[in-house]
Amino acid sequence: MKQFRSFLMLIIFCGNFIVVAQEEPADYVNPIIGTSNYGATYPGPIAPRGMASISPFNVAGPQNLPLEKDSQWLSNPYVHENTFLTGFSHINLSGVGCPELGVLLLMPTTGDLETDHLKYGSTYKNELAKAGYYSTQIDKYDVRAEFTASTRVGVSKFSFPEGQANILLNLGIGLTNEEGAMVQIVSDTEIQGMRSVGSFCYNSPEAAYPVYFVAKFSKPAANFGVWKKPALYEGVEAQWMGYNGKTRLMEKSTKMVVGDSIGSYFSYNFDKPETIEVKIGVSYVSIENARENLEQETGGKSFEDVYKETHNAWNETLSKIKVEGGTKEDKTIFYTALYHTQIHPNTLNDWNGDYPEIKTGEIGNTKGTRYTVFSLWDTYRNVHQLLSLVYPKQQSNMIQSMLDMYDENGWLPKWELNSTETFTMVGDPASIVIADTYLKGIQDFDVEKAYEAMLKSADQIENNPLRPGLKDYIEKGYVTTDHGGSVSTTQEYNAADHAIALLANALGKKDDYKRFQNRSLSYKKLFDKNLKMLRPRLQNGDWYEPFDPNEGANFAENVGFIEGNAWQYSFMIPHDVPGLIKLMGGNKGFTDQLQKIFDTKQFDMANEPGIAYPYLFNYVKGEEWRSQKMVEELVRKHFKNTADGLPGNDDTGTMSAWAVYSMMGFYPVSPGDPKYTITKPLFDKITIQLDSKYYKNKELVIEKVGKGRIKQILINGKKHKGYFVSHDELVNAKILKIILE
């Protein structure tokens, strides 16, 4: 890291090295990637793992049909092909599958005040998106809008023409389907308030929660006010209410205003073109904390100051991996993917350490970072493995956050979002993440508490919110069709139990090791030898009939499987591929069946169950070329330097992490197992800086030599047998050399 800083200094002090500066890792990031094809990323700025972010918001209004937020299940604040912009939202989720957040919409306009977003919205052009920066030109108002962000503050800069300028803060529209806000104008340069959000995936509405904010403007407004569009009043009284349901302007109001559809405006009268900067600090704890976040992170700083800091932060983060060889396009895809893995989980705590605890309603305080947005059904597969290798301090902090949640809530997280447990998806993935982390030597957390928490969810049959169907699972070996997604859920429990077994073994708990190792293989009871497929079984033990293995493709609902069908799940036994091979009738049966999935287009790159499938050929000696070929093809086909350059939802970085690993030539094929399987790197040389707190080597170098299929793998110059390498072997190697034919 030290070396790299010197390199940065060189750039900063030598203007003529500007071309070099263009080649820093952060400069390769193209945040437009994933903003189409339901990638659900957004192009606006965020600091690494930031709480605040800014996204252009172009999903409201019929002008954006068919990709309009309320007209379908649309989970992103921005769609690249949409054209009607209604503001810039200040808290956003990246790459998720449900609409949430996307609120605190700031919008510059000119001329007479208009508060209806359907009327004040505009087309826009000349988008420029970089790590920590986004700008666009708003056609209707001829306003250049620029944005950056620190961890907890979104910073906007609007360049207005002369005349009346307005800056609207719309607290009504948002991506979330939760409603309700409060706003109070503090002075002619400051606004405070809150917006209610929650009900992620149309779940747990009682857990809706506020995001508090303070907005500071660089110049005092000539005029300001609040608008409110009240609900339509029905009944006898409505006849006397000429204003019923109509928007009201409350000019110069400094009073607290609440409502489902409210906003505030600051207006200016410019006799020449002028710029205004707006800083919006956010907090999930209080208005006071939002104000402190704003002051501590951006007080006294210009837009450019904040951008420079955030750009540097991104550069430092992304520079942990240096890639050489490969095209500029490849590097763009790679660093943007790495960037996408550094958004979620994100910071929940305020600058002073305060954060809302999960469930208790108390305000906790953390010394490290309290992370949130744990989309664990996705991220247990590769994101946390990437963090453990490249960003172990982050990963350690995330485990600590998960354990703190256990302390607060009594349970590890499943799909945690801003200290609410959304209970989205199935399985018990926290156990896998914790075991995987510990077994990779990141052990600066209370592993006994973690183990206790894992056992609780694995063994507590009654009132267990994490593992529905557990009784059948333990007694019969599988979840029955009494529960949705019975096969998928059984597989997930198997994977979790395997991870628990591995951790039990490492902790010397032999009995538990055996018990959970045994439990982890119960998927076999769902294996239909005739079909060579996993298949749902009823409570009475019978196979579910009629059964169509194709049913469930394209996320269609079906019996047995969650977001997939039998093809897309039957090979999701990463912890027991040899066992699966046996069930499939040996290497050939296994290879044929796996290849068939690709040949018949049952493979879905856009969803997690089959995400490791391309690597499974590595388990069959002589067939490894198929993994190499398949991975390369999939990277090329699905990961591009275009708006639709992700295969689908990024799933809080899971798709991107797949790309990062795949482009580096290895992959954590079996979550929980501290091992990787090897494929062809896309770059000639990859240098991963290792954190000295966790690893003794300073860096790990992966080199590729030659072209074509892999001929030989060398670790520190010594020939490596097979296509698997343990985590320890890898981080203790200085060079992993992959020699192609």
Add this chain to the structure above:
Amino acid sequence: MKQFRSFLMLIIFCGNFIVVAQEEPADYVNPIIGTSNYGATYPGPIAPRGMASISPFNVAGPQNLPLEKDSQWLSNPYVHENTFLTGFSHINLSGVGCPELGVLLLMPTTGDLETDHLKYGSTYKNELAKAGYYSTQIDKYDVRAEFTASTRVGVSKFSFPEGQANILLNLGIGLTNEEGAMVQIVSDTEIQGMRSVGSFCYNSPEAAYPVYFVAKFSKPAANFGVWKKPALYEGVEAQWMGYNGKTRLMEKSTKMVVGDSIGSYFSYNFDKPETIEVKIGVSYVSIENARENLEQETGGKSFEDVYKETHNAWNETLSKIKVEGGTKEDKTIFYTALYHTQIHPNTLNDWNGDYPEIKTGEIGNTKGTRYTVFSLWDTYRNVHQLLSLVYPKQQSNMIQSMLDMYDENGWLPKWELNSTETFTMVGDPASIVIADTYLKGIQDFDVEKAYEAMLKSADQIENNPLRPGLKDYIEKGYVTTDHGGSVSTTQEYNAADHAIALLANALGKKDDYKRFQNRSLSYKKLFDKNLKMLRPRLQNGDWYEPFDPNEGANFAENVGFIEGNAWQYSFMIPHDVPGLIKLMGGNKGFTDQLQKIFDTKQFDMANEPGIAYPYLFNYVKGEEWRSQKMVEELVRKHFKNTADGLPGNDDTGTMSAWAVYSMMGFYPVSPGDPKYTITKPLFDKITIQLDSKYYKNKELVIEKVGKGRIKQILINGKKHKGYFVSHDELVNAKILKIILE
């Protein structure tokens, strides 16, 4: 006053004097009076001119039809004959004609938590209402609920049986038709939040404003939470929202929650009967101020402490007038009427002096009391005259508040409510109130500023919010039918101009005096000699046709008159009765026409335009007996010690002030003119304590001797000529003796 305090001390220290204590003025107050027959008073506690008050709220829900708040134009939180109670509201208007406030509903329940007021509501019994105290037994829960209030804090005491007890604070339902609230539970003994109110008389919705509150509970809750019933979501997304529009319980939530239909609950599990006290401090400035109000006024005090203070305050206030003779019933009617004149205008400023300025959006600070709720179209007729005589310091403060409004808003108030100008009713009554006050010797305000403000509304033709139609009025002498209520408005402008003329004269502004004196007589242009009536005229000068003088009775809308018809307005020329007599064809014509109004039941005791009619016979020598008879009959008929004991809306004490004056035997017959006309007192002796700051005599005694009609009037033993007495004569007299036949 000193003497009276000694008397009080005597009572407090001598238990055996308890019977004496029963006869203190405050003990005569029966707050049930006016709670039926649309009197619009409420039976719950308030301190003199308090900001907070508590009313049982029994106007929500079909159980209360036909007197259900949303099913008709109903302006009171409580109706005596209704039976379904849904809580106790903490800010309320007394005796107004439009639904407003009636929010912050506290409700004790037992058993399982229920947050739907239609389900948790209950019948009740054993109501006990006194000055500063109200209690009732809630049938469904067997809870005794008691209430008292300090100036800015409502205090409740609930006696629960054993078992689960709940105290709900419902921020959804309310009398106001404004919606929106915020709530945040601070701890297991404290809640803070706000409720949006406003749009009085279905007017000026953009001026809606918050009332902030802090609630403190005497015992920590075993469980607590917030509920929210969200708006029903429409559109495609609704299909995934199983919770759409359904109430959610947010248990243990300490987060800020906003919405149109929200509330909080505190629950207890009692193993024996227990009492809980709840103090709710309010503020129109901020939550912090609400908390300070609570602490300063009630911190460390028990329910009984607060009640004792408020009772004493009432006693001190009401003791300014001592009545002797008359029945207990008469005293009850009298002191309750006096009590009703001491509710509005009420305190707006917080304990620390902060208050929301009118229009500016700024927070002002006052050293005296900032008053609010100026229903001036009503109160200019007699309420302020009563205050000038008996409570001149209050009146002086009210004038100061009006002048501060002028400073803030650019205009004197018309119908001011919590620092919003509701522009309800017609005319320019502030000028009359100010002139009347000044001319009575209450002059500790900036009269030049007041005069400037009066001239502004009297003379500014363009953009004059107080006097619509002013151009025609000045040019033609009358408001034309281009404006609603053209005759009424002309009469009101005449009355105001007369007051301005009197003040101009007193200030030595001779030209203005003549000009406004002249303007004040322009009603004559609307006098139709054939009908002996005032009648609307068109823009072109023609009489409005077809014209029916009966049209407009019972508040029916009509051309020319506001809340009345030609009968009810044609004698409303109090400042020029001699001129009117002339127009009517002399004394006989005048008397006959006036008597006809009563005989044909066109007289309406329940509304202000004709309120002085019964006294007008005093202008005709020999006919004064009619006034005496009429006034006595009207007092007896309309003012009773029953729930329907007011003739209609109390109009923030105007009806009550009429009763107070009428029962004392004199009346301020011509607002602005510092004079009274005399009738028969109802009591044998009335002693009014005079404020030494404004009056040289310590007290004014009115004595009645004999029975039947008035035979002679003596002032300090000297025979007084006629039935009119100037304010100066009266306050400088020691005894006004009225000798009956």
